[in-house]
Amino acid sequence: TPTQAAEKTYTFYTDVGYAPFEFADKNNKYVGIDIDLIHAIGKAEGFKATVKPVGFNAAVQALEAKQIDGVIAGMTITPERQQKFAMSKPYYPTGPVAAVKKGSNIHSLKDLRGKRVAIKTGTAAADYATSIQKKYGFTTVTFDDSNNMYQDVITGNSVACFDDQPVLQYSIATGMKLQIVAKPETVKYYGIALNKGRNDDLLAKINAGIKKVKADGTYDKIVAKYLGNGT
Numbered sequence: 001t002p003t004q005a006a007e008k009t010y011t012f013y014t015d016v017g018y019a020p021f022e023f024a025d026k027n028n029k030y031v032g033i034d035i036d037l038i039h040a041i042g043k044a045e046g047f048k049a050t051v052k053p054v055g056f057n058a059a060v061q062a063l064e065a066k067q068i069d070g071v072i073a074g075m076t077i078t079p080e081r082q083q084k085f086a087m088s089k090p091y092y093p094t095g096p097v098a099a100v101k102k103g104s105n106i107h108s109l110k111d112l113r114g115k116r117v118a119i120k121t122g123t124a125a126a127d128y129a130t131s132i133q134k135k136y137g138f139t140t141v142t143f144d145d146s147n148n149m150y151q152d153v154i155t156g157n158s159v160a161c162f163d164d165q166p167v168l169q170y171s172i173a174t175g176m177k178l179q180i181v182a183k184p185e186t187v188k189y190y191g192i193a194l195n196k197g198r199n200d201d202l203l204a205k206i207n208a209g210i211k212k213v214k215a216d217g218t219y220d221k222i223v224a225k226y227l228g229n230g231t
């Protein structure tokens with residue numbers, strides 16, 4: 001085991017609000033599954049992590065510009081990202097869904113014709129929305145963070161938004177006045193992103209660490225801390 005002094009510190013950027021994965025608690029401290037996970041992986045593999053909330057798209061752009069070591073931000077592993085980045089082994093299942101205001105008369109994607117829909121810049125859910133936009137005939141407005149996107153739907157400026165199912169479910173369970181209208185069409189997984197060929201030792205540690213914390217129950221404890229019994 002490396003000594004404290006020998007431990008390297010790596011910088012990860014994350015989203016500003018993507019509960020239960022990262023969010024500010026009532027003391028304005030950043031907590032969540034991703035935050036605990038990267039520290040647990042670091043503990044298992046002998047490195048330290050500094051995690052800074054900058055927003056999802058800003059985090060991905062900083063990684064692309066090689067300004068940071070990695071992104072942990074409920075980031076979906078997609079073929080496009082695997083081309084561009086070194087993506088870790090998967091850790092949490094996800095898929096994009098649409099949500100509308102609670103009690104809305106929008107019941108399916110078909111009801112979106114001619115309406116305005118809120119999406120979040122640079123996300124897999126935004127890509128999904130854009131891919132079905134012609135078919136369902138809606139217009140889009142973009143936001144940099146999920147909370148502002150949800151508020152646009154709640155205030156009625158947009159009739160729907162697209163985001164990942166586990167994040168929308170958590171927000172709804174904790175009081176956000178939204179409801180999900182469509183099931184995810186695809187199941188993908190979150191992974192931690194690094195630059196290709198730049199941090200190969202860190203990638204190996206992260207993959208080994210994910211395996212270890214999943215095998216020894218640490219990961220399940222982290223998830224249970226934020227999600228209880230998984231409902």
Ligand code: GLN
Pocket residue numbers: 015018056073074075076077094120122123124125164
């Ligand atoms: N999972 C989505 C993506 O990877 C959104 C991530 C986020 O908004 N933090 O694009």
